[in-house]
Amino acid sequence: MKPFLSRLPGLACVLLGISLITFTLSYLAPGDRATAIAHARYPEEIAFPPELLQAIRDEFLLEAPFATQYLHWLGNVLRGDFGLSYSSQTPVWEIFTANVGETVTLAFTSLGLGLLVAFCLASLAVRNPGSWMDRGAVLLSSIGAAMPSYWLGLLLILGGAVHLGWLPSYGTGSPAHLVLPALTLAFWVMASQTRLLRSFMLEAGSQAFVETLRLRGIPEREIFFRHTLRHAMVPALTMIGLDLAGLLEGAIIVELTFARSGLGSLLAGSVLSRDLPVVMFLVMFFAIAYVVINSLVDAVQAASDPARRR
Amino acid sequence: MTLADLQVQARIQPRPAPSPLWRFLQRGLTVVGFLAMALIVGLWGTPYGPAEADFLNRLSPPSAAHWFGTDHLGRDIGTRLLYGTFWSLGLSFLVSLAGLIIGTVIGLVAGAAGRLLDLILMRITDSFFAFPELIAAVTFAGLFGPSTLNLVIALSLVSWMKFTRLSRSLAQTIAEQDFVTQARLNGLPRRLILLRHILPNVIPSLLVLWTSSWSRTILAVSGLSFLGFGVQPPAAEWGAMLLDGKAYMQTAPHLMIFPGLAVLISVLAINLAGDRLRDLLTQTK
Numbered sequence: 001m002k003p004f005l006s007r008l009p010g011l012a013c014v015l016l017g018i019s020l021i022t023f024t025l026s027y028l029a030p031g032d033r034a035t036a037i038a039h040a041r042y043p044e045e046i047a048f049p050p051e052l053l054q055a056i057r058d059e060f061l062l063e064a065p066f067a068t069q070y071l072h073w074l075g076n077v078l079r080g081d082f083g084l085s086y087s088s089q090t091p092v093w094e095i096f097t098a099n100v101g102e103t104v105t106l107a108f109t110s111l112g113l114g115l116l117v118a119f120c121l122a123s124l125a126v127r128n129p130g131s132w133m134d135r136g137a138v139l140l141s142s143i144g145a146a147m148p149s150y151w152l153g154l155l156l157i158l159g160g161a162v163h164l165g166w167l168p169s170y171g172t173g174s175p176a177h178l179v180l181p182a183l184t185l186a187f188w189v190m191a192s193q194t195r196l197l198r199s200f201m202l203e204a205g206s207q208a209f210v211e212t213l214r215l216r217g218i219p220e221r222e223i224f225f226r227h228t229l230r231h232a233m234v235p236a237l238t239m240i241g242l243d244l245a246g247l248l249e250g251a252i253i254v255e256l257t258f259a260r261s262g263l264g265s266l267l268a269g270s271v272l273s274r275d276l277p278v279v280m281f282l283v284m285f286f287a288i289a290y291v292v293i294n295s296l297v298d299a300v301q302a303a304s305d306p307a308r309r310r
Numbered sequence: 311m312t313l314a315d316l317q318v319q320a321r322i323q324p325r326p327a328p329s330p331l332w333r334f335l336q337r338g339l340t341v342v343g344f345l346a347m348a349l350i351v352g353l354w355g356t357p358y359g360p361a362e363a364d365f366l367n368r369l370s371p372p373s374a375a376h377w378f379g380t381d382h383l384g385r386d387i388g389t390r391l392l393y394g395t396f397w398s399l400g401l402s403f404l405v406s407l408a409g410l411i412i413g414t415v416i417g418l419v420a421g422a423a424g425r426l427l428d429l430i431l432m433r434i435t436d437s438f439f440a441f442p443e444l445i446a447a448v449t450f451a452g453l454f455g456p457s458t459l460n461l462v463i464a465l466s467l468v469s470w471m472k473f474t475r476l477s478r479s480l481a482q483t484i485a486e487q488d489f490v491t492q493a494r495l496n497g498l499p500r501r502l503i504l505l506r507h508i509l510p511n512v513i514p515s516l517l518v519l520w521t522s523s524w525s526r527t528i529l530a531v532s533g534l535s536f537l538g539f540g541v542q543p544p545a546a547e548w549g550a551m552l553l554d555g556k557a558y559m560q561t562a563p564h565l566m567i568f569p570g571l572a573v574l575i576s577v578l579a580i581n582l583a584g585d586r587l588r589d590l591l592t593q594t595k
Contacts, residue, residue, distance in 0.1 A: 010433070017437025029453040146578035148529055150536050151552065151570035158559055158566075249444045256537050267445065268537065271452030283449050287440040 003302040007295050018287045019077065023070050025283070026276045033062055036274055040086040077284075083277040087270070092281045095266065102172060102262035107251045109182045114189025115240070121190070122197035123224070126205060137194055144191020149250055153184045153257040170259045181258045185250050192246070196239050197232065204231035234304070241297035245290045331590045338583060349395055358386035360393040360546045369562040379564040381555060387564070390546040391572055397547035399576060401462060402527035408466045409527075410520045413473025414512070420474065421481030422504055432478070439471040443530060451539040461540040465530055469523060476519055480512045514591050521584030525577040532573050548572050 034056045038048045057063050061072055076083065082092040118141075125137035160167045160180055168177050204210070205228045213223050252264030259265070263282060270278035364384035372379045378388035420431040443465070450464035451457075484490060485508060493503050532549030534540035541547035543554050548569040555565025 010436070013433045014436045014440060017433060018440050021437060021441070025449065025453065030455070142578060142581060143574070146525070146574055146581055148532060148536075148549075148570060148573045148577075150533055150549075151566070151573065154552070154556065154559065154566050154570070158563060245442045249442045252444060252448075253533055253537070268448060268452065268539075271449055274453065279449060279453070283441065283445060286442055286445050290442060291436075291440045 003299040007299055011291065011295050014291055015288060018284060018291070019074055020070070022280050022283050022287070023073055026280050027066060027069065029274070029276065031274050033060070033276065036086050036276075040084075040089055082281045085270070085278050086275045087273055092277050095278060096263075096281060096285070099261060099263055099266045102260060103248070103251050103255065103264065106178065106181055106185065106254065106260070106262065107247050109178060110185035110251075111189055111240075111247060113182060114186035115193055117186070117190045118193035118197055121194045122201055125194075125198050126201040129202060134198075137198065141191045141194040141198075144187055145195075147187065147191070149184055149188055149253050150257045152187060153180070153254060156180045156184055157258075172261045177258075177260070181254045181260055184257070185247070185254050188250050189247065192243060193236070193240070197236055200232035200235050201228060204228045207231070238297055238301055241293055244293050245286075248286060248289070330593070334586060334590055349392060352388075352392045356386065356389045356392065358389045360390050361385065361544055362389075369558060369565070371562070371564055378568050379562070381551075381565050382558055382562075387551075387568055390551060391548070391568060393546040394548045394551060394569070394572065397541055397545060398528055398532050398549070398573065401458070401541070401547075402465075402524055402531045405462055405465045405469055405531070406520060406524040406527045409469030409523060410473050410516060412466075413470035414477045414509075414516060416470065417474040417477030418481050418504055418508065418512070421478040421485065422500060422508075428478075431474075435471050435474045438468065439475075441468055443468045443526070444533070447530060447534055448537070448539050451534065456539045456542060458541045458545070461531065461534060465527060465534075469527065472519060472523065473516060477512050477516060480515060481508050484508050484511050518584055518588045518591065521580055521587065525580040525584070528573060528577050528580070532569075 032053075034053045035048065037056050037060065038045070038052060042048070061069050064072075080093075084090065085092055085095055088095065121137045121140070125134040128134060157170075157180060167179050168174070205224075210223060210228060213227060214220075248263075251262070252267065254260070255262045255264035256268055263285075266278065267282045269275075270282070362385060364380065367376070367380050367384045369382055370376060370380045370384075376386050376388065378386070378391065381387055381390070416431060416435070420428045420435075423431070446468045447461065447464040450467065451460045454460045454463075481504075490503060490507055493507055498506075531540055532547065532552070535542075535547045535549030536552045538553065541550050543550045551569040552566050555562070555569070558565050
């Protein structure tokens with residue numbers, strides 16, 4: 001329990017910092033928030049009387065000093081009240097839960113697919129380090145890391161949807177809509193993980209206990225699957241945990257490229273329509289998810305490593 | 311043996327072999343020099359301008375007159391790709407350089423400062439670190455209006471934290487070594503210790519990190535421009551060109567093939583150079 005508890009004070013500081021940065025961003029954003037709120041409340045009106053705008057400013061403390069506004073907002077957030085979306089007048093939380101599924105589906109489908117391919121490639125590569133198979137895997141992962149995912153998405157649309165006509169290119173809905181976006185993101189996962197898995201497997205395979213097993217006459221296949229692999233999985237899992245932020249980012253680009261609904265499209269849409277409550281919630285969500293996952297990975301690593309256990 | 315013989319012998323004496331790192335830097339700079347020259351020759355030699363429209367020649371495929379074809383306004387894609395170098399590679403170069411400088415300064419200060427200042431600076435760094443680059447940039451550029459300036463500000467705001475972490479941890483390790491203690495005992499001021507003894511030892515690792523930061527930023531700049539949050543068309547940024555060409559994907563795929571290839575090749579080249587640099591630096595250590 002100690003590795004987890006000792007990280008809490010630092011985590012709290014960082015969460016406070018995140019909330020402060022998020023609030024400052026929305027505080028500095030140009031545009032009259034009172035008019036935005038009025039527009040949302042009375043969609044059929046075009047002009048608003050000054051008294052109405054003033055009433056809104058009073059209600060939302062828009063003229064109060066920065067610190068007052070921040071504390072008021074922070075208090076609401078801590079109570080779980082993220083406010084109403086300006087544009088749809090529904091609670092931000094409901095909008096979020098309606099969209100999060102699509103992003104999670106995309107992210108985890110791609111993660112699974114990419115890891116599967118990366119695992120196969122890395123295992124083939126380390127069977128014969130320096131062979132053409134090995135070099136090919138490294139080259140492929142270098143290309144994958146340099147590949148702009150939006151461009152790969154466009155190429156896949158061109159190949160899979162336009163020329164062959166197999167798959168729908170844009171939008172959300174049936175599982176067929178998931179194929180091209182998931183392939184795009186999986187390619188990125190494959191690229192980043194193949195190289196890591198390969199080096200972890202090489203490292204695990206070069207350890208003394210593997211040589212001992214070999215001398216004892218244990219078949220190469222059994223050594224690989226029962227020992228080397230297990231050894232390589234620990235650092236690999238850590239890296240995957242740390243890369244979840246990259247996965248979410250990738251998911252956002254892919255969603256926007258393929259015009260899929262999800263958190264990425266929601267963020268872009270609400271940023272452009274200046275729907276500040278939704279924007280602030282999403283930014284906080286991504287930042288907090290990242291910090292919490294990182295601290296967990298770090299703590300698990302510390303707990304599982306006898307040298308770092310205190 | 312005559313004097314002439316000795317002179318000949320002295321001349322054919324093998325020079326000490328240059329270190330692999332030095333050779334790499336020489337070769338790298340040569341390649342960069344050639345590329346820069348090719349860029350200048352291209353800009354000077356192209357008969358077209360980056361915004362020069364030719365409506366009789368719209369969407370024409372690659373030909374002798376237009377090596378990379380023309381886009382939906384009849385602009386020469388090859389010329390626009392050349393100008394795009396300044397946007398895509400140049401902007402991301404500036405952003406990553408800003409990140410490198412800001413991050414290193416904060417990191418060195420935190421590493422050399424007392425515990426309280428160090429703690430405060432690192433908590434601030436951690437807080438910024440939590441915001442995924444792309445999400446922060448989309449939010450900032452979207453709220454403050456998509457433009458080149460806002461893109462640069464947004465990406466710079468989230469590009470410095472890695473350098474801070476690295477330079478701080480390196481500075482702390484180096485500060486414990488004997489030669490720094492020696493310098494301190496000799497009465498060298500802390501500022502000079504930081505500049506003359508710690509900074510030079512931190513720079514190589516920072517450069518390796520910087521290459522990866524530069525290539526990531528290229529992807530971010532072109533990606534955000536492609537999504538409409540960065541450099542706006544008609545500027546010839548590669549991502550903005552892709553955005554322009556997306557609508558004509560079916561009839562004129564060359565509009566989207568070449569800008570994407572340009573991004574892919576640049577990022578790949580920078581990544582490979584960075585990998586090699588890292589390998590060489592770890593070897594010499």
